[in-house]
Amino acid sequence: MFLNTISAGERIVTTSWKKYDGEMTVSDDKRGKYIHKANVMDEEMIRSVCDHVKSFSLVESHYIRKDSKKLYLEDVKSASRMFNLYSEWFDSDKYRNKASTKRQYRDILNANFNIGFHKPKKDLCDVCHVYCNKEIPTEEEKSAFLKHQSAKKSCSCTKTAGQK
Template sequence: MIYTLPIHEQRKQVCRHMFLSTLGVTERQIRTALKKRQRDGQIAMEGRGGRREAEKVEDEEKTQSILDHINTFPRMESHYCRANTKNEFLAPELNPTTMYNMHVSEMAADKIKPASRSLYNNIFKFPGDSNFLL
């Protein structure tokens, strides 16, 4: 194998030790990169881990669906200390479990996979600018 480094806009041949030391890599890292090299000279993208774009878009759609569902319920101001709080309250017969079950029913009717209970609860607790209390 021939090791070269760019020096003054030219490629100069160097020994293996200098090549590895200059780049701060190991011989194994070089071998791995060469194995992943494609015919056009590009290195193949890493295929492990990470979230795919389709999953991110799906999560954003689910989040928006949950927000839309929560916003369909009427809210009331507190009749105590209105001047001191911006909290909004739901009707006494509503709670996160009831609301989630209603959301699941709506999603099932539309044949859409519903969001998880934990995602619904997280969005319910922190739905943006509004402050919900039961």
Template structure:
């Protein structure tokens, strides 16, 4: 008996009933008081590929809008037409007519990125203070203190144009030029795209909850492959586990009220939903359930063939001790 217990202690692939339960080193009260810290990155190759943020509908819409292409609005569902150039600015200098069609198309086609667009437009605007005012308006509060000049780059030369011509050639509105000009007068350079870069994130999962999820996943005992440990860093959990069971254990430990509602099949709104738990598991851990098919020896294969070829249940479990080897 003592030799069998020693083998079980030294065998890395020996399993017991309580082995695959999460350890109780940390409690829910401890996790609630954890300070927000940066969660370390996972080591090794991740099991599943990460989310492709560029393929999201709102991000694809943002890119198409910046490029001036036709897109369907997510909020209203309307089809927004593509950006087009204007024909004539109708000013005395005839700014647009001084450019050839090829030069106008070249400027228009290269205009396809939001932040680069704003930086490019800011370089075409010159801001200067008003040098002289009319005598009749000296005692009146001035409505503006700066004057703006616009230009286009034609090869190595700069071509002065009016505000209307600059808007028509690039297919933009006057308000966008006015916004960029206001940034220049306030010395806010370079102009950055601030869409989606605010601090109001009501649906964002706090860092201490992410750390709590990570610690819960790491609390399950795992094993590495016996024969392929040098080739792969993948870890394996018990075949009796799956993401649903692990998530239920998480709710039972950290959100018992929501766990009770889930068991009673009542609507509930947990802090950590099942989708986030599974996504975090796939993107930050290189873990699978069970063990690799190649991780067996000749003795394991022999017993497995005998079990599969058994004609009755009695013959299959006649001698349980001989149906497994010490590595399973």
């Protein structure tokens, strides 16, 4: 009957009684007050994630490289998939600490690399686009594509040398 009079539940009364310290005050509300954990990502964990990412082939953009320094992963399509591959790749003999969650892995990835998973749509030139769409390219097409790639790299090197 008392609870209905003050329109309160039984839990509110029992909690208030537990917090009562014998004086006319009730202890402070402690909700939301917690001690922040120290950063649990040590250098060994960061090094293991960086070594894993460096084991993939990172490709720069073809057309928009002048606007962005972002590198792209050809083989993997998401950070979640990268973490799954990292879990399989991790060698406990070589590294002491492992990124235990996808969040830790993604935080280290974003802090140390400028990586994109989906190449921009406007990235391929016509030669590259035709070659990528071929299911089984001939030897002649392969050699022409390799020549195109080497010309692209030499132009890029000449351009960077000219900027210095």
